[in-house]
Amino acid sequence: MNSSSLILKYFDTMSSQLGPSNWWPGETPFEVMVGAILTQNTNWQNAYKAILTLKDKSLLEPGKMYLLTESELAELIRPAGYFRLKAKRLKNFLFFLKNECAFNYSTLEKYSINQLRTKLLGVNGIGPETADSIILYAFQKPSFVVDSYTHRIFNRHGLVHQEMDYHELRDFFMLRLPEDPVLFNEYHALIVRVGKKWCQKKSPKCSECPLNIYLQNQE
DNA sequence: CACCAGGCAAGTA
DNA sequence: TACTTGCATGGT
Numbered sequence: 001m002n003s004s005s006l007i008l009k010y011f012d013t014m015s016s017q018l019g020p021s022n023w024w025p026g027e028t029p030f031e032v033m034v035g036a037i038l039t040q041n042t043n044w045q046n047a048y049k050a051i052l053t054l055k056d057k058s059l060l061e062p063g064k065m066y067l068l069t070e071s072e073l074a075e076l077i078r079p080a081g082y083f084r085l086k087a088k089r090l091k092n093f094l095f096f097l098k099n100e101c102a103f104n105y106s107t108l109e110k111y112s113i114n115q116l117r118t119k120l121l122g123v124n125g126i127g128p129e130t131a132d133s134i135i136l137y138a139f140q141k142p143s144f145v146v147d148s149y150t151h152r153i154f155n156r157h158g159l160v161h162q163e164m165d166y167h168e169l170r171d172f173f174m175l176r177l178p179e180d181p182v183l184f185n186e187y188h189a190l191i192v193r194v195g196k197k198w199c200q201k202k203s204p205k206c207s208e209c210p211l212n213i214y215l216q217n218q219e
Numbered sequence: 220c221a222c223c224a225g226g227c228a229a230g231t232a
Numbered sequence: 233t234a235c236t237t238g239c240a241t242g243g244t
Contacts, residue, residue: 037226040225041223041227044224046224047224081224082226082227085227124227125228126227130225130226147226188225189225201223202223
């Protein structure tokens, strides 16, 4: 079996065992972008509390959020953790949106993935995972999202080296998968769900993981 | 009580 | 360049 088929088999196994993830069905792309920043190194439940607060106050729109002071915004997103830092990062991102497209972020769709990625990475507070999450989940363009679970799961299965960095891991998947945003979306979601349940750093439950139960000796 | 979550950037040597 | 540290709430 070639490596592309194997990577697809991982997807099929996770998908059939866990079912659809329905990740980031945000009401607007902007909600998804804000969520991507708020969930950095943070449980989604906490990030979502901040999203709900912003939504309740009708502030989940770039033009309105931009008018908030940094400390006002910080208080609103407090449950998301790192709230002062994230308020600063959101302000940086809003400043970017204002300069880049006068808050009409849909006009950013004209850019290629790499162009958009470079622009996003230029914002202080947006790193590779957040940039790829925005491109994939807000703009629905096929930029594969890597996270710590991606690295851990596939390293434990002996498919990637421990020392591979973010971009090497991203390339690993993008070279082996068809450029399908729907596939990339669900693939990343499934990896996180599998990782949380069976591939924790401490006391992983590998013997109960569908990837170990259904994929033995396939390489 | 300890540990960690859908990271990133700045500081240090 | 390579390694360390700060950021912070809320759930288990």
